[in-house]
Amino acid sequence: MEKADKEIEAVEAPVEVSDVKCEKCGRMMVIKQGRFGKFLACPGFPECRNTKPILHKIGVKCPECGGEVIERKTKTRRIFYGCANYPECKFTSWDRPTEEKCPKCGKVMLERIEKNGNKKLYCSNETCENGLHIKKGKAGRKSAKSK
Numbered sequence: 001m002e003k004a005d006k007e008i009e010a011v012e013a014p015v016e017v018s019d020v021k022c023e024k025c026g027r028m029m030v031i032k033q034g035r036f037g038k039f040l041a042c043p044g045f046p047e048c049r050n051t052k053p054i055l056h057k058i059g060v061k062c063p064e065c066g067g068e069v070i071e072r073k074t075k076t077r078r079i080f081y082g083c084a085n086y087p088e089c090k091f092t093s094w095d096r097p098t099e100e101k102c103p104k105c106g107k108v109m110l111e112r113i114e115k116n117g118n119k120k121l122y123c124s125n126e127t128c129e130n131g132l133h134i135k136k137g138k139a140g141r142k143s144a145k146s147k
Contacts (some may be wrong), residue, residue, distance in 0.1 A: 015043075024050045055084060060097045063108040063124065065089040069097055093124070102130050 016031040020040055025048040029040040040052040056071040058081065067085040074080065081096055083089040095110040102109055102123040109130075112120045123130035 020052070022048060022050050024048050057084075058096065060099055060108075062089060062091050063097065064091045095122075097124070102128055104128050104130050 013033060018029050018031055018040055020029045021027070022029050022042040022044070025042060025044050027042055027044050027048070029050075029052070030043050031038055031054070032041045038054050040054060042048040042050040055068075057068050058071055060069045061067070062069050062083040062085070065083060065085055065088070067083050067089060069081050069091070070084045072080055072082050081093045083091040093110060095112045098109050098111050098121065100109040100121065101107065102125065105123060105125050105128045107123055107125040107128065109121045110124050112122065114120060
């Protein structure tokens with residue numbers, strides 16, 4: 001182990017400077033890698049401890065407030081979509097919102113990717129004819145006891 005410590009050089013990850021300014025000290029923030037992925041951090045650590053998450057914008061406006069819709073992750077790393085103006089705006093969706101509007105009611109169309117990889121567009125309005133109609137319950141499934 002001692003021989004390896006002497007011969008192997010320490011490698012530092014290259015610093016990526018972003019175009020975002022730190023609100024606390026005015027320096028340009030850098031992109032760092034943490035155990036949960038990349039994030040923005042102030043290079044003035046430890047004097048300035050400002051950090052921010054990197055937001056993945058999908059290029060769609062929020063149907064409720066007009067803000068930007070971003071891709072988010074749950075604690076279990078499942079992807080969902082929500083408004084960047086949270087907690088003022090509570091818009092969230094498991095399916096990706098699109099720029100298209102429903103021809104029947106004018107609401108936002110959502111894109112669902114099915115298990116076979118096909119993409120299906122449907123209306124976000126549950127009462128609309130173009131909405132996704134999912135049957136609730138376990139209809140059609142047989143339990144082990146009923147066999």
